[in-house]
Amino acid sequence: MAAAKLETTPEVMTDPVFTKYCMAGDIANRVMLFVIGNCKAGKPVLELSIEGDKLILEETDKIFRKEKSLKxxxxxxxxxxxxxxACNYNPSPDSDKGINLKDGDVVKIDLGVHIDGYxxxxxxxxxVGISPENKVSGRKADVILAAFYASEILQRLIKPGGQNFNITEKITLSASEFNTLPIEGIxxxxxxQNRMLGEKRIIQNPGEALRKEYKKCSFVENEVYNVDVLxxxxxxxxxxxxxxxxxFRRTxxxxxxKLQTARVFTNEVTTKFGNMPFTMRAIEDLKSARMGVTECVNHQVMEPYDVMFDKEGEFVAQFKYTVILRPSGNYKITGIPFDCxxxxxxFSIKNEELVGYLSQSTSGKKNKKKKKGKTNEIGSEKEEKNSEISQGDDKQTIESSNSTK
Known part of the structure; x- marks a missing residue:
């Protein structure tokens, strides 16, 4: 039923909505570049997590200041x-001082921003430590390239009229090109708005349990997707x-x-974060919150994001972005350049079908009509031009890499 609702309400992607998505995406990209720039040997993961969150709050605080009720x-x-x-490692200073990065570490950085719930x-x-003079090879390179190319292929397949089952097949094929595997259940x-986990799903490796409940769906104009590849x-x-x-996330x-500590904790979470995922570091009375969170989880009031691992000695790579299925073409609002x-x-992408996908342009048609008057909207002509440049750089890097293999 939810899918039918989406198909019949394309007006949800109005210009103000699109602008808020793009503003959130712009901040997310800039924070990602900041964190990457500080991922150096000896840097504590805890410190980087705190700095990233602080910058998100600082940047979002600068916009829509007059709209006091806007979250x-x-x-x-x-x-x-x-x-x-693999994911969700976010140390808490009172219980886990975390680790310090070392040269050669494969680091997955994951974050999100919202403006008015978009x-x-x-x-x-x-x-860590990668440079033109210190390139990465072996299994680290295999898995990172495999995940990156798969994410690029998905961007070309998630479009109006496409189907999720077809994409699942292509993810598996992309992984096999580099002798790697898509992680089960991602x-x-x-x-x-205010809902990160929608009804439509693309499962990159369903496994036996998820395969039984994996439902076919088609993509529709004006939908927004969180595309995650691990x-x-x-x-x-x-x-x-x-x-x-x-x-955790409020459900x-x-x-x-029943517990007073659980009720106080839940009220604070609802007020400050709504149903957005949050870190326990952001709770004022962390000691009381730890006592209350157990009851919340036991009764599904809060959903935990468990820290997940593969076997020691293996490597995991992740690429995630947000894409909007605009009538003029897909618009990828997050994602930074990647130098293959x-x-x-x-290994390399040799399958002709996958090579064909990678050769396709990802840029939608842009509205070149100039707007009069002063604007600070990320969705303005200037920002669209910046997006075109970024997408063009990614495409050029992909084609250059494939031509040398």
């Missing part, structure tokens, strides 16, 4: 998962860490909590 800020707390740690997510993988969703050099199945989760459960030339792999 904005973090849609997913800045998280850095290293090497075989969400822009991004994840990017880097290797899901890309459609998104709506590949591994391992067997494709992750294990839950014994680390206590530090990221729609109406269960009446810094990664040397014995």
């Amino acid at each position: 904005k800020g973090i849609a997913f707390p800045t998280s850095l998962s290293v090497n075989h740690c 969400i822009a997510t991004i994840a990017h993988t880097i290797v 899901i890309s969703h459609d998104m709506e 590949f591994t050099t391992g067997e494709g199945k992750l294990k839950q860490s014994d680390m206590k989760p530090t990221i 729609e459960s109406a269960y009446k909590l 030339s810094l990664y040397e792999s014995e």
